[in-house]
Structures are given as structure tokens and as C-alpha cells.
Amino acid sequence: MSASPAAWASMSARPSGTGWERSSPMIKRLxxxxxxxxxxxxxxxxxxxxxxxxxxxxxxxxxxxxxxxxxxxxxxxxxxxxxxxxxxxxxxxxxxxxxxxxxxxxxxxxxxxxxxxxxxxxxxxxxxxxxxxxxxxxxxxxxxxxxxxxxxxxxxxxxxxxxxxxxxxxxxxxxxxxxxxxxxxxxxxxxxxxxxxxxxxxxxxxxxxxxxxxxxxxxxxxxxxxxxxxxxxxxxxxxxxxxxxxxxxDRGYREKLEFSGPPEVENIAEAINHLIGRAAQTADQLQQMVADKTREEREAREEAEAARAFAERVKEWRTDLMAVNTHELLTPLRILIGELDRALAELRFLEPGRTRETLSKRLQQMRAPIRRIEEIVEQVNIAMRIEEGRIDVRPSEGKIEDVMERLQSLYSEEASRRGNKFNVRCEVEESIVTDFRMLETILSNLVSNACKFTSNGAIKLSAHSDGDMLDIICADTGIGIPEDKKALIFEPLYQADMSSRRVSDGLGLGLSIVKGYVDKLSGKIDVESRSGAGSKISIRLPIEFASVEEASESASGIDDIDRDAR
Known part of the structure; x- marks a missing residue:
């Protein structure tokens, strides 16, 4: 059967498929x-x-x-x-x-x-x-x-x-x-x-x-x-x-194009240099925008993480406070209630002449648990204000020797009662400029903590100057801190031995307040301790936190810390 004329025409007009397809790339190249x-x-x-x-x-x-x-x-x-x-x-x-x-x-x-x-x-x-x-x-x-x-x-x-x-x-x-x-x-x-x-x-x-x-x-x-x-x-x-x-x-458009030649080509080179400058400027702007956006996202992420951590910490505080209340708050309250009950019972059978003397004695006995409750509330309030950043530094001029002498008279009896030797040594004779109420709270919490966890041992508080810095060391021979717990002792409501709350007083806020005050005073704190081998806490503070003029201007409000704590 013969093909139609149209078919023959189309077949004759069509190039060879394989040959044309193979040669087309070469044709394209040419x-x-x-x-x-x-x-x-x-x-x-x-x-x-x-x-x-x-x-x-x-x-x-x-x-x-x-x-x-x-x-x-x-x-x-x-x-x-x-x-x-x-x-x-x-x-x-x-x-x-x-x-x-x-x-x-x-x-x-x-x-x-x-x-x-x-x-x-x-x-x-x-x-x-x-x-x-x-x-x-x-x-x-x-x-x-x-x-x-x-x-x-x-x-x-x-x-x-x-x-x-x-x-x-x-x-x-x-x-x-x-x-x-x-x-x-x-x-x-x-x-x-x-x-x-x-x-x-x-x-x-x-x-x-x-x-x-x-x-x-x-x-x-x-x-x-x-x-x-x-x-x-x-x-x-x-x-x-x-x-x-x-x-x-290839060098990232960071260098200008150096070229010499005909005027027309030099004009093109100048135009390219202008374009390179604009491109580099745009790239810098984009990099800056990316860096700003990255920083903003990082800051937002850090703020979110800090807020989440703070929320978790508050939640933990609530849980810990509920647990602590059974021991730290309820115990003095029960003592107070017991004393009141005994006072009322005795008043029924006492002779009229002895009522005033007996009532005065019972009220004196009630003062200690009431003071303890006040201290607990004050510590919680200070810890919350430190966490929220609402503590202001009010520097003044004075001598650290006076602070250490007051601490020695305050804690000598307590240290002796637990069989400890309390030694205080101050090698700083010149005056310093700092917030003395914060400084006294720092040293008081360190000595109090050392007395609680040291029995039949020694506690030493020393201070000396190193140039424009003040070095304070509080060392004891107490139970010490495990190596894996040292990073946590400055957390609020934390103690190295959680069971120690049953054998020692305290909420676990003392060292967290110490850390917050040291940071506020532009200082540093370091801990050296081993479990069963005692502890050594070193604090380094500037001798002059602020000028004397600034200290005198703020000296009138030094007592506001007490009011803030309450």
C-alpha cells in the first residue's frame, strides 16, 4: 500500500530524528x-x-x-x-x-x-x-x-x-x-x-x-x-x-576596583565602583538588620526564658514555702500559742500580787518566736525584691572594723553554744564607701550560716584590702558542700542538705540574699568547699563604691532598707 502524497511530503520534510537531535546541541553551541x-x-x-x-x-x-x-x-x-x-x-x-x-x-x-x-x-x-x-x-x-x-x-x-x-x-x-x-x-x-x-x-x-x-x-x-x-x-x-x-x-565586594585604561572604560570602572559601594552599603545594612533582628529575637527569647524560669522559680518557691511553713512558721506560732495558753491557765490560779510578774515573764518568752516570724517574713520580702531588681544601693563612708566587732559580739554566744570557736580579724584600718546595711547583712548571713552547719569546730571571719578592692573571707570547719551542689547554694530556698531544715533553722534564703547584695555592690563571690571538710566563702568588693558626695547625699535614706524589707 503506497503512502499518500501528503505523507511523503511530511516524511521528506522531516529531518532524520536521531541525527538532528544529536546535532542540535552542536548547532546551539555554534x-x-x-x-x-x-x-x-x-x-x-x-x-x-x-x-x-x-x-x-x-x-x-x-x-x-x-x-x-x-x-x-x-x-x-x-x-x-x-x-x-x-x-x-x-x-x-x-x-x-x-x-x-x-x-x-x-x-x-x-x-x-x-x-x-x-x-x-x-x-x-x-x-x-x-x-x-x-x-x-x-x-x-x-x-x-x-x-x-x-x-x-x-x-x-x-x-x-x-x-x-x-x-x-x-x-x-x-x-x-x-x-x-x-x-x-x-x-x-x-x-x-x-x-x-x-x-x-x-x-x-x-x-x-x-x-x-x-x-x-x-x-x-x-x-x-x-x-x-x-x-x-x-x-x-x-x-x-x-x-x-x-x-x-570573589573578595565579597569589600575592595574598590583599581583600573586604568581608556577614559570610556575608566568611566565604566567608576560606575562599577559606585555600584560596589552601594552594594557593600546595602549588604552592611542587611547584615546590620539581620544582626539587630537576631539580637532582638535572642533578647526576646532570653526574656521569655527568664520569665519562664522566674515563673517556675516562683512556683518552686510557693511549693517550698508551703513545706517550710510547717516547720519555720508554724513552730514559732505553736510556741507562741502554747505560751499564751499557759499564761491564761496560770492566771486563773495565781495570787493577785504575782499576776504582773508572771505575765511579764510570759510576754518576754513570747518575744523570741514573734521576732523569728518577723525575720522569716523580712527575708522572704528581701529575696523577692532582689529577684525583681527593686533594691537600691545607698552608700556611705565608714569602717568595716565596726561592723565586724558588732558581728563578733552578736554571734560569739551562739558559736560557743554549739562548741565552736569564733575568730574575727580585720586588717582594714582606712574608711570605705559602701552600703553598710547591705554589708552587715552579707556578713551576718555568712556567720549565721557557718554557725548553723558547724559543731565543735571553728569559724573565722577576716578582712583585708588589696589595692582598691576589699577581700572578706568567712571560713568554717562544718559539714561542707558537695561538689555538685555548689552551683545551687545561691538559689532561693535551697540548702545543700535538704533534710537539714529539720535539724537547723532557716529558709535557705540567706546565701541567695548574700549573692544578690554582692552583685548590687559590684562585687564577686567565690565558694571553696568539700563535703565533710568545711567551707570557705570569699567576697571581693570595691573599697569605694561611690564618691563621698554621693554617699552623703544618700546617707539620709540609709534606714529605708528596713522599711523596704517590711
Whole structure:
């Protein structure tokens, strides 16, 4: 079954699938649209130059060929006319051999193929080359109405016809070059015909074409070299600029483009430098925006974490306070209630004279648990204010020696009651500027804590100056702190031995208050301790927290800490 004409047309129009698909990538690679601008410019420039050279060479060849043909035709016509002047004698009574000799003489030029004598009816009387007789006789001609020379032109040759006249010798004298000057009437005897070849023109055209082609090749080579040189001069700086731009891009646009060259390219380099500056500025702005956004997110995250930690800490405090209340608050309250009950019971049976004395004694016994409850509430209040950052420092000028002496008199009895030796040593004689109420609370909590957890041992409180810093050390030989618990002892409501709440008084807020006050006084605190080997707490504070003028301005409000705690 034969295919339809449409099917054959579509099959013949479709290229070979495999071959076309395989060659298409190469065609794409060779596509002029993928070439660089420099290559395109070279290609277009060279193509236009080739076109110009081709047109110029064609014009030169045409002019040379046309001019050569004209000159050759004129020369052949002049030669034919010259031979025709002397041809009259061979028409009248001449032998065939004379005619042939005359025609051979007329054929002396290399461009003349043959010469012949013809009658007025164009019948050939004699011809120098018989090969041309048939070709000339086959050409139909009509008799000429006038005795004038004429030319027949063909593809490869011309045929020149020059009339031959008979002239009276008496009128002209002799036959010669002056025949045209004869005044006697002339009789047309026939025609001298000359066949002129165009081979000389073809040879001249070939030689000229060869010369023109060689000259064109040389010219194109020079043009290509000049174009390439000019392209390098024009586009070389552009390529160097592109390389420098890529190097600058690899370095992150942090350096300006250093380039010297033609003014036009330098203008481009300046524009690129301006663009680089704007890009670097934009990049810096973006980096700053990212850094600010990252910092804001980090701060927000830290604030959220701090708020969450604070909420968890408050929750833990509530739980711990509920547990502590059963021991730290309920115990003094129960003592107070018991004392009141005993006082009321005794009042029923006491004699009237002893009522005042007994009541005074019972009230004195009630003072201790009431004071204990006040201390617990005060510590909780201070710890909460420290946690919320609502504690202000009120510095004043004074001596730490006075503070340490008060602590020695306050805690000596308690230390002795637990079998401890309490030693105080102060090597600081000069005055210091600090918040003395905070400082006294710090040292009191340290000594109180040492007394609680030390039995039959030693407690030492010392102070000395180191330049513009004050070093305070509280050391004991008590139960010590496990290594994994040292980082937690400054947390509120925490004790290294949680079960110690059952054997010692305290909420676990003392060291957290110490840490908060030390931070407020721009100091540092360090703990050295091992379980069962005692503890050593070192505090380093500035000797002058603030100027004396600032201390005197705030001295009037030093007692406000007590009111804040309450």
C-alpha cells in the first residue's frame, strides 16, 4: 500500500530524528546568539570588510575587462582599416597566392584568428585559415546599403568588415597612406574581413583576477590583523575590567576596583565602583538588620526564658514555702500559742500580787518566736525584691572594723553554744564607701550560716584590702558542700542538705540574699568547699563604691532598707 502524497511530503520534510537531535546541541553551541559581543563584533566587521573587498574586486575586474575589450576592439578595428587601405591591389588581377600572402601578413597580430577577402555580396574570395570559412559563410548577411565599416560581435570573437575601394591612380598619384585624401570618386571592390579573438581578454581577465584575488587575500589578512588589533585595543580593557570585577566579587565586594585604561572604560570602572559601594552599603545594612533582628529575637527569647524560669522559680518557691511553713512558721506560732495558753491557765490560779510578774515573764518568752516570724517574713520580702531588681544601693563612708566587732559580739554566744570557736580579724584600718546595711547583712548571713552547719569546730571571719578592692573571707570547719551542689547554694530556698531544715533553722534564703547584695555592690563571690571538710566563702568588693558626695547625699535614706524589707 503506497503512502499518500501528503505523507511523503511530511516524511521528506522531516529531518532524520536521531541525527538532528544529536546535532542540535552542536548547532546551539555554534549559534551566533551564544557568541560573545567581541566575537560578534569581529565577525560582523570581518564579514562587512569581506563584502567590501569582494565588491571592490568585482568592480575592478569589470572595469579592467571592459576597458581591455574596448581597447582590443579599437586596436583590431584600426588594424583592419590599415590593411584595407592597401588591399585594393589584391582585388584587381591579383593571383590567389598574392591574396594569401597579403592575408597572412594581415594576420600578423596574435589576436587575429584569420583574415579574408569578400565581395560586396559577402562571398569569400580568399581566407588565411580554411577552418573559419564554413563558420563565416554560415552567418547570414544582407548587402550593405552604404560602404561603411561594421563589426559583428559573438561570444568568443569579433568579425571586422572594412570596405576596400578602387581609386584612379592619376588622381591619387600612388597607392599609399594618402589614399583617403584622394578627391576622385571611389568604387567599392569588396571587404577585408578580420576575425579578432577574445582570448586575450579572457587571459587578461584571468591574470587580473589572480592578481586581484591575491591582493584581496593579502588585504583581508591585513584587515583581519588590523581588526583583531583594534578589537584588542577596544575590548582588551573591557576583558581586563571584567576579570578585575570578578576578582572583586570573589573578595565579597569589600575592595574598590583599581583600573586604568581608556577614559570610556575608566568611566565604566567608576560606575562599577559606585555600584560596589552601594552594594557593600546595602549588604552592611542587611547584615546590620539581620544582626539587630537576631539580637532582638535572642533578647526576646532570653526574656521569655527568664520569665519562664522566674515563673517556675516562683512556683518552686510557693511549693517550698508551703513545706517550710510547717516547720519555720508554724513552730514559732505553736510556741507562741502554747505560751499564751499557759499564761491564761496560770492566771486563773495565781495570787493577785504575782499576776504582773508572771505575765511579764510570759510576754518576754513570747518575744523570741514573734521576732523569728518577723525575720522569716523580712527575708522572704528581701529575696523577692532582689529577684525583681527593686533594691537600691545607698552608700556611705565608714569602717568595716565596726561592723565586724558588732558581728563578733552578736554571734560569739551562739558559736560557743554549739562548741565552736569564733575568730574575727580585720586588717582594714582606712574608711570605705559602701552600703553598710547591705554589708552587715552579707556578713551576718555568712556567720549565721557557718554557725548553723558547724559543731565543735571553728569559724573565722577576716578582712583585708588589696589595692582598691576589699577581700572578706568567712571560713568554717562544718559539714561542707558537695561538689555538685555548689552551683545551687545561691538559689532561693535551697540548702545543700535538704533534710537539714529539720535539724537547723532557716529558709535557705540567706546565701541567695548574700549573692544578690554582692552583685548590687559590684562585687564577686567565690565558694571553696568539700563535703565533710568545711567551707570557705570569699567576697571581693570595691573599697569605694561611690564618691563621698554621693554617699552623703544618700546617707539620709540609709534606714529605708528596713522599711523596704517590711
Amino acid at each position: 549559534s551566533i546568539s551564544r557568541l560573545s559581543f567581541r566575537t560578534k563584533a569581529l565577525f560582523v566587521s570581518f564579514a562587512l570588510q569581506c563584502l567590501f573587498v569582494a565588491v571592490f574586486a568585482s568592480a575592478v575586474l569589470y572595469i579592467i575587462a571592459d576597458r581591455g575589450a574596448t581597447v582590443l576592439k579599437e586596436n583590431l578595428a584600426a588594424a583592419t582599416a590599415g590593411y584595407a587601405r592597401n588591399a585594393a591591389f589584391v582585388f584587381i588581377g591579383s593571383l590567389e597566392s598574392n591574396r594569401r600572402d597579403f592575408l597572412e601578413a594581415a594576420r600578423g597580430s596574435p589576436s587575429i584568428e584569420t583574415a579574408f577577402l569578400a565581395t560586396t555580396d559577402f562571398e569569400i574570395l580568399a581566407i588565411s585559415t580554411e577552418d573559419w570559412r564554413e563558420r563565416i559563410e554560415e552567418i547570414p548577411r544582407s548587402p550593405q546599403s552604404s560602404a561603411a565599416p561594421f563589426v559583428e560581435e559573438y561570444a568568443d570573437y569579433w568579425i571586422f568588415f572594412e570596405p576596400v575601394f578602387a581609386v584612379d591612380d592619376s588622381a591619387c598619384g600612388v597607392l599609399g597612406d594618402g589614399i583617403d585624401e584622394c578627391a576622385a570618386p571611389r568604387e567599392l571592390l569588396g571587404y577585408l574581413g578580420v576575425v579578432g579573438s577574445k582570448d586575450l581578454i579572457s587571459s587578461l581577465f584571468r591574470q587580473t583576477a589572480l592578481i586581484v584575488v591575491v591582493a584581496a587575500i593579502v588585504l583581508l589578512a591585513h584587515i583581519y590583523w588590523a581588526t583583531n588589533w583594534l578589537s584588542d585595543r577596544l575590548y582588551g580593557p573591557m576583558l581586563q575590567l571584567a576579570d578585575r570585577t570578578r576578582q572583586t566579587a
